[in-house]
Amino acid sequence: MLKIENLTMKFGGVVACSSFNAEVKRGQIVGLIGPNGAGKTTVFNVITGVYKPTEGQITFSPREGEQHRLVGLKPDRIAQLGICRTFQNIRLFGQLSVLDNIFIGNHLRLRSNVFSSVLRLPGYTAEEREIYEKSMYLLEKIGLQDFRNEKASSLPYGMQRRLEMARALATNPKLLLLDEPAAGMNPQETNELIGFIQEIKEEFDLTIFLIEHHMEVIMEISEKIYVLDHGVLIAEGSPGEVQRNEKVIEAYLGVG
Amino acid sequence: MGNLSLFLQHLTNGISLGSLYALIAIGYTMVYGILRLINFAHGDIFMLGVYLTYFGILYTAIPWWLMFIIGPALTGVVGLLLERVAYKPLRDSPRITILISAIGASFLLQNLGIVLFGGRPRAFPVPHILNHVVKVRGVSINVITFIIPVVTILLLIGLNYFITKTKTGMAMRALSRDYETASLMGIDINRIISVTFFMGSFLAAVGGIMWGARYPQLMPLMGVMPGLKSFIAAVVGGIGNIAGAVAGGFLLGLGEIMLVALLPRLTGYRDAFAFVVLIIILLFKPAGLMGSTQTEKV
Amino acid sequence: MRDKRRTDLIALAALVCTVVVLLLANRYLDDYKIRIINLSGIYVTLGLSMNLINGFTGLFSLGHAGFMAVGAYTVALLTMPIPMKEMNFFFQPIVPWLANVEVGFLPALLAAGLISAFLGVLIGAPVLRLRDDYLAIATLGFAEIIRVVFTNTQSLTNGALGLKGIPNYTNTWWSWGVAFFTIWFVSFLIRGSYGKAFMAIREDEVAAEAMGINLFKHKVLSFAFASFFAGIAGGLLASLLGTIDPNMFRITLTFNILLIVVLGGLGRIAGTVVAAVIVTVMMEALRFLDESINLGFIQLKGIPGMRMVVFSIILILVVLLRKEGLFTRLKGRESSYAEN
Ligand SMILES: Nc1ncnc2c1ncn2[C@@H]1O[C@H](COP(=O)(O)OP(=O)(O)O)[C@@H](O)[C@H]1O
Ligand SMILES: [Mg+2]
Numbered sequence: 001m002l003k004i005e006n007l008t009m010k011f012g013g014v015v016a017c018s019s020f021n022a023e024v025k026r027g028q029i030v031g032l033i034g035p036n037g038a039g040k041t042t043v044f045n046v047i048t049g050v051y052k053p054t055e056g057q058i059t060f061s062p063r064e065g066e067q068h069r070l071v072g073l074k075p076d077r078i079a080q081l082g083i084c085r086t087f088q089n090i091r092l093f094g095q096l097s098v099l100d101n102i103f104i105g106n107h108l109r110l111r112s113n114v115f116s117s118v119l120r121l122p123g124y125t126a127e128e129r130e131i132y133e134k135s136m137y138l139l140e141k142i143g144l145q146d147f148r149n150e151k152a153s154s155l156p157y158g159m160q161r162r163l164e165m166a167r168a169l170a171t172n173p174k175l176l177l178l179d180e181p182a183a184g185m186n187p188q189e190t191n192e193l194i195g196f197i198q199e200i201k202e203e204f205d206l207t208i209f210l211i212e213h214h215m216e217v218i219m220e221i222s223e224k225i226y227v228l229d230h231g232v233l234i235a236e237g238s239p240g241e242v243q244r245n246e247k248v249i250e251a252y253l254g255v256g
Numbered sequence: 257m258g259n260l261s262l263f264l265q266h267l268t269n270g271i272s273l274g275s276l277y278a279l280i281a282i283g284y285t286m287v288y289g290i291l292r293l294i295n296f297a298h299g300d301i302f303m304l305g306v307y308l309t310y311f312g313i314l315y316t317a318i319p320w321w322l323m324f325i326i327g328p329a330l331t332g333v334v335g336l337l338l339e340r341v342a343y344k345p346l347r348d349s350p351r352i353t354i355l356i357s358a359i360g361a362s363f364l365l366q367n368l369g370i371v372l373f374g375g376r377p378r379a380f381p382v383p384h385i386l387n388h389v390v391k392v393r394g395v396s397i398n399v400i401t402f403i404i405p406v407v408t409i410l411l412l413i414g415l416n417y418f419i420t421k422t423k424t425g426m427a428m429r430a431l432s433r434d435y436e437t438a439s440l441m442g443i444d445i446n447r448i449i450s451v452t453f454f455m456g457s458f459l460a461a462v463g464g465i466m467w468g469a470r471y472p473q474l475m476p477l478m479g480v481m482p483g484l485k486s487f488i489a490a491v492v493g494g495i496g497n498i499a500g501a502v503a504g505g506f507l508l509g510l511g512e513i514m515l516v517a518l519l520p521r522l523t524g525y526r527d528a529f530a531f532v533v534l535i536i537i538l539l540f541k542p543a544g545l546m547g548s549t550q551t552e553k554v
Numbered sequence: 555m556r557d558k559r560r561t562d563l564i565a566l567a568a569l570v571c572t573v574v575v576l577l578l579a580n581r582y583l584d585d586y587k588i589r590i591i592n593l594s595g596i597y598v599t600l601g602l603s604m605n606l607i608n609g610f611t612g613l614f615s616l617g618h619a620g621f622m623a624v625g626a627y628t629v630a631l632l633t634m635p636i637p638m639k640e641m642n643f644f645f646q647p648i649v650p651w652l653a654n655v656e657v658g659f660l661p662a663l664l665a666a667g668l669i670s671a672f673l674g675v676l677i678g679a680p681v682l683r684l685r686d687d688y689l690a691i692a693t694l695g696f697a698e699i700i701r702v703v704f705t706n707t708q709s710l711t712n713g714a715l716g717l718k719g720i721p722n723y724t725n726t727w728w729s730w731g732v733a734f735f736t737i738w739f740v741s742f743l744i745r746g747s748y749g750k751a752f753m754a755i756r757e758d759e760v761a762a763e764a765m766g767i768n769l770f771k772h773k774v775l776s777f778a779f780a781s782f783f784a785g786i787a788g789g790l791l792a793s794l795l796g797t798i799d800p801n802m803f804r805i806t807l808t809f810n811i812l813l814i815v816v817l818g819g820l821g822r823i824a825g826t827v828v829a830a831v832i833v834t835v836m837m838e839a840l841r842f843l844d845e846s847i848n849l850g851f852i853q854l855k856g857i858p859g860m861r862m863v864v865f866s867i868i869l870i871l872v873v874l875l876r877k878e879g880l881f882t883r884l885k886g887r888e889s890s891y892a893e894n
Contacts, residue, residue, distance in 0.1 A: 011551065041554075048764055050554050079766030087554070087764075093757035096750070104754045107747050108766025114775060117746035118739060128747065171766055294687055345874055355614050355690060356816055357873045363809055364866035370859030476859075480805075484698070487691055524706040531695030538688060539680045554760055 001026045001207050002047070002083075002175055007056035009042050009231075016042040017231040020056070024175065029201065029208045031222035031239075033215075035251055039231040040211045041088050044177050047209075048085050049075040062174045080108050082174035086164040086181060088211070094153030098144055101152050101163055102135040105170025138166040141200075157184050162196075169200060175207045176200075182214045194220055219243065227251070261395040266517040267510075272401040272470065274509025275408035279463035280486035281493070281501035282415070283335075283456025289432035289496035290452055292351070296358040297338060298460060299483015300365035303476060305331035305461025306380065306468045307373055313381055320383050328461035335457025336450045344446070369476030377475045380468035387469060404466045411459060412502060419498070424451055432496060485512075485530040492537045494547020503545060508533065565741075569734060576726045588726060589794070590838055595729030596790050597830040599736045601814040602823065603783035606740055608812075609820035610749065611776040612756025613686050617677070617693030618811050620700040621781045623803035624673055625666035625788030627704065627711055630720045630798055631655070632662040638719045645715065646708045659723040663732075663789045670785020671778045678777040683770055686759075697805065704800040716799025717792075724794035732790060733827075736783050741823055743779070752776050753821070806862070810837065813869050817880050829880070840864060 002024040009017040017039040024030045032040050045051045047058055047070065058070040062082040070078055084105075093101050110131075112124040139145045142162040147155060152163060161181060168176060181197070182190045194217055201208055212218045218225060219239040227235040227242055229251040235242050242248055280302055287295045309327030313320050342361045346354040386403060389396050419425035427448050430438040439445050467482065468474060489508045493500025508530050516523050537544065579591055600618060607615045631639075631652055639648055647653070657665075673696075681692040704711045711717070743749045751772050754762040763769050792798045810833065818829030843860035872880065 045554050050760065050764070051551055074768075075760075075763040076766045076768045079764060084766075085764055087761065091758050091761040091764075093754050093761065095757055096753055100750055100753075103747070104750050104762075104767070105765050107751045107754075110747050112747075114743070114746075114748045117748050118742045120742065120746070124746070131747070167765065292687070294690060342870055342874070349877065350612070351687065352608060352612060352614050352820065353873050353877055355687065356812065357870055359616070359809065359812060360866050360869035360873065363806075363862060364870065367859040367862035367866060371857050371863055375858055484691070484694065488695070491688065491691065525702055528699040528702045531692075531699050534692065534695060535677075535680055538684055538692070542684050552760075 001061055002209065003057075003059045003061075004043070004047070005057045005059075007043070007046060007058065008054045009039070009046055009051060010054045015231050017046070017053075017228070020228070020231070020233055022226050022233070022236070024207060024209050026207055027205075028223050029197070029210060029221050031218040031225040032209065032211045032228065033213070033218055033225060033242075034228035037230075038228040040228055041179055042231075043228070044085060044179055044209075044211065046071075047078075047177065048083060049073050049078045060175070076108070079171055079173075082172070083177065084168040084171045084173035084175075085177035086161070086168055086179055088179040088183070090157075090160050090164055092152040092160055092164060092167070094151065096152060097149050098152050098155065098163060099135060099139065099148040101167050102138050102170045103131060105167040106131040106134065108171055135170060138169055142166045142196075158189055161185070165196075165200075169204060172204075173206065175209065178208065178210045178212075180211050180213060182212055182217050185214075190214055190217060193217065197221060261393070262517075264395050265397060266513055268397055268401045270510035270513035271506065272404040272509075273513055274506035275405045276463045276467050276470075276482065276505075277486045277489045277509045278502040278505025279408055279411065279459045279466075280482060281489040281505045282498055283460045284487045285490040285493070285495055285498055285501040286428070286432075286452050286456050288490065290428070290435065290449060291343070291347070291354075293343065293354055294358065294487065295343075295456075296355070296483075297342075297361040297365055298456065299479035299481075299486070300362050300369070301331060301335050301338070301457045301479070302460040302464040302467075302483060303369060303474075303479030304334060304365060305457070305464035306474055306478070307369065307476075309461070309465050310378065310380055310468070310474060320381070324462075324465055327465060328458045331461035331464075332454040332458035335453040335460075339449060339453040344449075366476055366480070373474075373476055375476065377473045380472040380474055382469045382472050387472075398470075400466070400469050404470065407462070407466065411462065415455075415459075415498070418455075424448065428452060481527060488530045488534045492533060492544055494544030497544070497546045500544055500546035507545075565737070572730060572734070576730060580726060590834060591726050592724060592729040592790075592794050594831045594834040595726065595733040596787050596794070597811070597814060597834045598730075598733040598827050599783050599787040599790070600811045601818060601826040601830040602736045602740045603780045603787065604811045605815045605818070605821065605823070605826050606743070606752075606783075607776050607780040608815055609822070609826075610744060610756065611752040611773060613682075613773060613777070614690040615693045615777065615780065616690050616805070616808050616812075617674075617697045617781075618784050619803040619805060619807040620693070620697030621670045621674060621784035622788030622791065622807065623697075623700050623704060623800065624670045625785030626792035626798050626803070627717070628666040628669050628785070629659075629662045629789030630717045630792045631711075632657050632665060633659060633721050633723065633793065634717070634719065635721070642712050642715075642717050642719065643709070645712070648712075649709050652710070659721075659728070659793065663786050666789035667782040667786040670788070671782035674778050674781025675774055678774055678781075682773040682777065694805065694808075697803070697808065701800045701803055704803075711800070714800060716797060716802075718797045720792050720796050720798065722793060722796050724790050729790055729794070732786060737823065737827065739779075739783075744823070748772070748775070756821075809862075810865075813865055816869055816872050819880070820877075825880070837861070837865075 004020060004022045007017060007020040020043065032043065034040055046053045049070065053071060060068045060070050060081060060083060068081055093104060110127060112127055116124040139148055144159060144163060155163065182193050185193060197208065198221060200206060210222065222239060225239055225242045226233060227248050234247045234251060235245040283298050284295060287293055305328055308330050309323050312318055312323040312327055318326065338361055342357045343354055346357055386400050387398060389398050419429055427443045431443060431445065431448055485508055486505065489504035490501045492507060493504030512526060512529050515529050516526055579588060604618055607613050632655060635656055636654055639653060677692065677696045681689050705714050751767050754767060755769060755772055759769060814829045814833045815826060817833060818826035840861045843856055843864065844858050845856040
């Protein structure tokens with residue numbers, strides 16, 4: 001579904017990621033781990049078009065027989081193709097309501113034009129009603145229906161993370177990129193999160209690419225794991241293989 | 257007078273106007289580099305610099321050459337205070353609020369100028385040694401057109417020394433390269449920003465005095481157009497980049513003078529020239545001539 | 555939703571009240587006061603137009619004076635009777651394709667809005683792709699260029715002499731009719747999905763783009779609407795004053811609108827409407843600060859520029875102390891959705 005070939009990203013002198021190769025297969029949950037500053041978020045930023053890579057190719061196939069080269073596309077186009085993400089340092093629409101945040105996630109699938117939205121033509125209102133119902137459904141799914149009119153920035157941290165996921169789901173992605181979804185969560189919340197990720201994967205028929213520091217999350221739900229250190233891929237394989245890999249242990253211990 | 261000497265005259269005019277734009281542009285670019293703020297009031301600080309010096313010369317016993325230093329220093333203090341009062345409290349607010357504050361400050365200075373100094377133009381008392389015409393090989397040129405680039409170059413050398421060799425200067429550069437990291441490294445941001453505003457305003461005031469000597473008509477709104485054009489110079493050169501601001505200043509100054517000289521029919525469009533250049537640069541080289549595209553960290 | 559119904563009811567009540575007030579005003583008030591009422595309506599349109607781009611979309615545009623100039627000249631040149639044009643253009647004759655044109659007010663206003671929107675897209679397109687704060691300088695520059703161009707295109711605009719004898723079509727019904735149209739348009743736009751996308755861009759461009767919102771398209775859209783309404787307001791103003799010249803459309807004009815937007819609150823509709831009226835009235839009421847007034851027994855000396863000093867200070871204070879604007883509750887409101 002997603003194929004990253006020979007990806008290199010330099011910022012001035014800093015090489016955030018060099019000659020990285022990876023593949024995410026349809027229906028998988030794939031993990032990306034590595035110490036802080038290893039270049040994980042950079043990989044996500046390149047996939048979603050926020051950064052243009054110095055070198056490399058990324059191909060995305062939302063459906064069998066359909067191929068898109070992502071390098072050079074704008075982030076909004078990539079989202080429309082079916083890749084959506086969350087951010088490591090949460091980026092909600094802070095002053096807008098919780099419900100609006102999700103509502104906006106649907107905007108890219110809107111068919112009506114701006115004039116029918118202002119005139120509230122039947123075509124538009126029908127669409128809006130659908131979006132509203134879908135948004136409410138997603139809100140319930142993350143358990144925030146009672147907070148729907150609160151400002152997004154006023155929510156506690158954990159809820160903001162869930163809201164970001166719901167907002168991403170609202171775009172109808174095929175591939176979901178989660179950047180440290182469990183950051184700052186306690187063990188119980190983390191456990192719930194694992195269940196939640198597996199649940200949405202089934203329900204929305206998702207493929208998931210996941211960055212995480214909580215090893216229990218990564219080890220429990222990923223089928224395959226890539227390990228980055230200083231921008232270089234040092235290991236890949238099943239959770240068991242990666243856990244036993246000496247380089248990985250060293251990289252983590254080295255950073256301490 | 258041959259065509260060549262006429263051309264040389266235009267050239268010197270262009271260079272001296274360019275120097276003035278460069279001096280003002282530096283203030284824009286330094287502030288923008290650190291705070292990502294278009295200091296709309298900078299052009300009015302320039303105006304204030306001229307007026308402060310003017311009143312100092314006319315109404316105090318301070319000799320004019322000393323006033324040419326005291327005036328800019330006072331202006332620098334005003335610039336510093338402006339930042340403290342109108343910008344600092346908004347540093348963490350949405351960018352648009354601080355821009356609005358800057359526009360408000362600009363209007364405040366302009367209209368305070370009208371209230372305090374009167375709306376009608378005043379003549380700047382230019383000392384004779386700065387303002388007389390000499391003939392060089394048949395080309396008559398006012399000495400001020402020579403003095404302006406020379407003073408500008410001296411100031412640039414000083415500025416370059418300051419930002420590359422002194423601790424404060426290096427901190428300034430670090431802050432403009434990576435605000436977050438620099439602030440974590442224990443740099444006293446408030447002090448650096450104050451120094452930046454002081455220096456930017458000082459340079460603008462020096463530019464203002466020379467402007468007054470060159471075009472000796474003072475008006476409270478005299479800072480608006482030079483201010484806008486200098487900001488454009490900073491953008492054209494690559495905002496945040498001091499060398500770029502200087503290059504942009506010279507480019508605009510020369511371009512403007514040459515436009516009027518070579519295509520006199522377009523004289524009426526003189527003030528539009530800079531904006532046309534701006535649009536063209538933004539279209540084809542958005543980071544400016546010397547700017548580098550920085551990717552915002554996400 | 556109940557909240558939405560209530561807002562609509564309040565809007566309806568405001569509409570009815572305005573109609574009644576206008577009826578009474580036209581009957582009992584003198585020309586000067588009627589003119590202030592007209593100006594208020596025009597400033598409501600201008601304030602909302604600027605708030606759409608600056609407040610809701612989070613872009614900083616300072617080109618309103620330019621768009622107003624475009625609208626004003628469009629309406630003036632399209633509605634002015636043919637003999638009047640000949641009288642105006644005594645210095646240099648008007649371009650032939652405009653010499654024999656005279657259309658009604660409504661088509662002229664529409665043309666004003668459309669030409670202005672077109673120019674908005676033309677200027678916005680190169681700039682809106684870039685860092686958003688370049689927009690401020692580019693639009694400011696655009697407004698200046700428009701002024702310079704209009705001063706120099708003698709046979710099109712009559713240059714610095716300006717135009718006189720523009721038919722006075724603007725009355726309270728026109729100015730407030732357009733104001734209510736703008737209120738309706740902006741409110742419904744903001745309620746809908748596109749308006750929310752605008753606000754998402756304001757809140758976080760990176761996140762908005764990651765959610766599939768085409769930044770460029772939406773920014774241009776918002777900018778085009780804002781220019782459209784600014785152009786129409788300029789046309790109303792030309793027809794109200796009867797005389798225009800390029801120097802009317804200086805940045806001070808834009809500053810007044812910005813003041814309204816800031817006082818009313820960025821991204822607030824009702825606040826903007828209230829602020830537009832208050833600022834317009836204050837602009838007139840505080841004229842004494844600038845001009846000398848003779849009270850018969852005593853001559854009070856005004857200080858030119860004092861009025862703008864007061865307004866600049868108000869602007870800065872509001873930005874520093876009360877970012878939400880002066881007239882808004884600080885509590886969030888419930889959003890409204892279709893049929894729910
Ligand atoms: N926009 C940017 N400009 C400069 N350096 C960057 C930028 N984005 C990331 N980096 C650098 O790239 C490296 C990898 O960062 P990142 O991908 O965020 O790591 P991780 O997510 O694995 O912690 C870091 O050294 C970081 O400073
Ligand atoms: Mg990261």
